[in-house]
Amino acid sequence: MLAVLKVVRAVAVVVTRFYITACTALLLLLPLVARSAILPEDRADLLYHSYDGGGVTIEGPSILVRKQVGDSFSVSGNYYVDSVTSASIDVITTASPYNEERTEYSASMDYLRDNVTISTAYTQSEENDFKAKSLHLGISQEIFGGLTTVTLGYSRGWDTVGRLGDPAFAEDVDRENYRISVSQILTKNLLMELGVETITDEGFLNNPYRQVRYLSTSPRGYDYEEEVYPNTRTSNSLALRAKYYLPYRAALHGEYRFFTDTWGIDANTFEIGYTHPFRDNWIFDFKVRSYKQNSADFYNDLFPFQGAQNFLARDKELSTFSSLSIGFGVSYEVNKKFLNFIDRGSINFSINNIQFDYDDFRDVRVSATPGTEPLYSFDANVIQLFVSLWY
Amino acid sequence: MNRLISLLVISAGLIASGCSDIEPWVKPYERDRLADPIMSFSRDPVSSSYLHHVYQAREGARGAEGGQGGGCGCN
Numbered sequence: 001m002l003a004v005l006k007v008v009r010a011v012a013v014v015v016t017r018f019y020i021t022a023c024t025a026l027l028l029l030l031p032l033v034a035r036s037a038i039l040p041e042d043r044a045d046l047l048y049h050s051y052d053g054g055g056v057t058i059e060g061p062s063i064l065v066r067k068q069v070g071d072s073f074s075v076s077g078n079y080y081v082d083s084v085t086s087a088s089i090d091v092i093t094t095a096s097p098y099n100e101e102r103t104e105y106s107a108s109m110d111y112l113r114d115n116v117t118i119s120t121a122y123t124q125s126e127e128n129d130f131k132a133k134s135l136h137l138g139i140s141q142e143i144f145g146g147l148t149t150v151t152l153g154y155s156r157g158w159d160t161v162g163r164l165g166d167p168a169f170a171e172d173v174d175r176e177n178y179r180i181s182v183s184q185i186l187t188k189n190l191l192m193e194l195g196v197e198t199i200t201d202e203g204f205l206n207n208p209y210r211q212v213r214y215l216s217t218s219p220r221g222y223d224y225e226e227e228v229y230p231n232t233r234t235s236n237s238l239a240l241r242a243k244y245y246l247p248y249r250a251a252l253h254g255e256y257r258f259f260t261d262t263w264g265i266d267a268n269t270f271e272i273g274y275t276h277p278f279r280d281n282w283i284f285d286f287k288v289r290s291y292k293q294n295s296a297d298f299y300n301d302l303f304p305f306q307g308a309q310n311f312l313a314r315d316k317e318l319s320t321f322s323s324l325s326i327g328f329g330v331s332y333e334v335n336k337k338f339l340n341f342i343d344r345g346s347i348n349f350s351i352n353n354i355q356f357d358y359d360d361f362r363d364v365r366v367s368a369t370p371g372t373e374p375l376y377s378f379d380a381n382v383i384q385l386f387v388s389l390w391y
Numbered sequence: 392m393n394r395l396i397s398l399l400v401i402s403a404g405l406i407a408s409g410c411s412d413i414e415p416w417v418k419p420y421e422r423d424r425l426a427d428p429i430m431s432f433s434r435d436p437v438s439s440s441y442l443h444h445v446y447q448a449r450e451g452a453r454g455a456e457g458g459q460g461g462g463c464g465c466n
Contacts, residue, residue: 045437049447063436078437088443116407143417145421179452183432188421193432197454215456237455243432245424259452267452274431283429293451318451352442358451382445 025324037115039074042067045388053354053380055087062386072113078106080125083120089376090316092165093364094224096210102127108136116141119153129162130210134175146185153179156279163208171204173249196236206371212314214303214365221370222302227310230300235261239269251275253287264297265318273327285350292322300369301360316376320359327352345389352382431458 047062060081068074080103091148108121119138125131134157142149157175181195206229216268241255252274259267273287296318298311329350337343355377362373407458415424424430433439 047437047441047466049441062441064439080441119421120450146419147415147417163412174413179455181455181457185417185422185425188417189424191430191432195455195457199454213438235452235454237452239455239457240414241432241457243430245427245430249427249429251427251429257452259454261451267450271458277429285415291446291450291452317449323450343428350438352445382442384440386435388435388437 003097019115027316037112037117037140039068039072039110039112039117040066040076041390042074043388043390044384047384047386050383052383054356056091056380057085058082067278071177072111074112076106076108078104078108080104080106082127088206089363089365090210090376095209100127102130116362129164130163131160133158134142138179148185149183151179151181151183152176153181155179161208163202171208173201173203174203175202176200191243193241195236195241196239199235199237200241202251203233205229205233206313207315210315211312212300212303212312213370214306214308215370220367223306223313225306229312230263230311233263235259235265249277258266259293265293265295265374267293269284277280281333283331283333284293285327285331287325287327289325289327291325293320295320298374299360299365301362308352316358316361319361321356321361322359323354324358325352327355341391345387345391348384348386348388350384353379354382355379 026175028165028267044065045063046066048059049062050059051057059161060083062078064076064078064079066074066076082102084100084105085097086099091097104125106121106123107295108119111118115160116140117140119136119140121136122136123132123136134153134155136153138153140149155175155177157173157177159173161169161173163169167305177197177199179195179197180195183191183193186192206227210227211224212227213222213224215221237257237259239255239257241253243251243253245251250309255269255271257267257269259265259269260366268289269289271289273285274286276286278284296313298309299306299313299315299318301314301319303309303312327350328346331346331348333344333346335344356379357377358375361376362371364373364378366373368374428434439457447453
């Protein structure tokens with residue numbers, strides 16, 4: 001297993017080093033091997049989402065509308081809201097429970113010309129202490145008679161981090177994403193996709209409210225100080241996914257992703273799923289996803305003393321942990337035209353249960369000798385209910 | 392490095408010249424199963440984009456999720 005991980009890591013590093021060069025070369029050459037492509041379908045989705053777990057509830061709508069304009073353009077707009085009520089373990093041990101709302105708007109445009117699809121998108125999100133803007137560019141091309149699709153992408157993001165109660169606090173983060181994916185028809189029943197993405201961040205990368213704890217002579221045995229992160233981070237991800245059409249009308253899918261970053265985090269994600277249509281109108285989905293990561297180099301649940309090192313983190317997202325998600329979804333399709341301008345629609349429900357188990361993040365709500373508190377774990381339910389219309 | 396760049400350029404040249412004449416081994420008329428919506432990696436973009444957001448906000452890993460990507464714009 002270790003040898004496999006080393007090989008995967010080596011492949012990820014080699015691919016990352018050279019795929020920016022590859023992107024440039026392919027951008028120049030793709031039009032020479034052009035075949036066929038189509039624009040995305042015209043559809044509208046109205047989604048209600050809900051996350052409930054670990055003392056946090058987040059819910060809200062997401063509305064996505066896409067429409068073709070003329071023969072060559074397709075435009076889309078997305079409105080998304082997270083309404084957050086948080087009394088998570090981080091909040092109740094070092095701060096006060098809070099409510100907040102995050103609103104996100106996106107607009108995108110796809111342009112199809114001579115079998116090349118060029119995509120652009122702009123996203124803006126805002127909450128009372130965090131603003132984010134990002135611009136996305138992509139180019140996609142089918143080659144080898146439509147057996148292979150190559151997609152290149154680049155994103156640039158600009159965030160502004162604030163801190164409630166401190167109007168003078170405003171820090172910037174700049175982000176860049178480079179993506180390349182190749183999807184391949186292997187047989188008349190099997191599709192595969194390989195994706196690689198490099199992300200770089202620069203700026204204020206820690207959470208302005210989170211704190212780390214260190215051993216002290218106080219009555220409880222420890223105290224808190226502000227966390228300090230490096231102000232740069234670069235990560236590489238490599239994902240391989242496959243979808244297989246079974247001898248009867250049903251599909252299996254599998255996915256593996258390897259992740260590594262300059263903070264010392266390595267992560268592995270595995271997912272398998274099964275899609276089963278039933279009669280003409282129903283589709284059932286089942287999936288299991290396993291995720292495991294090791295901690296960042298500068299993470300510690302309990303530092304030996306104040307200012308023990310130059311970078312300090314106790315965010316559980318940077319700790320060593322694993323999670324297991326089990327998901328179920330059902331979709332009911334209405335084929336008849338129930339309005340003049342609507343061709344068909346579907347009603348969809350899905351639930352995912354995620355169990356998080358932390359290996360070096362302790363539950364300090366329990367009084368015990370510092371460093372011997374029970375390890376923290378929690379589970380969350382993620383529910384989606386949405387209606388889709390095609391027109 | 393130079394060897395890999397040379398390899399890339401040669402491969403790209405082959406793609407641009409001879410390989411574009413490769414006969415697709417799965418003919419267009421044999422792709423009806425692949426065109427079935429159940430074979431889509433992201434059948435409902437609004438839903439998969441939301442789930443990526445859920446995971447990104449709680450995990451150290453990010454990227455290569457498929458779809459447009461670009462981060463979750465959250466802290």
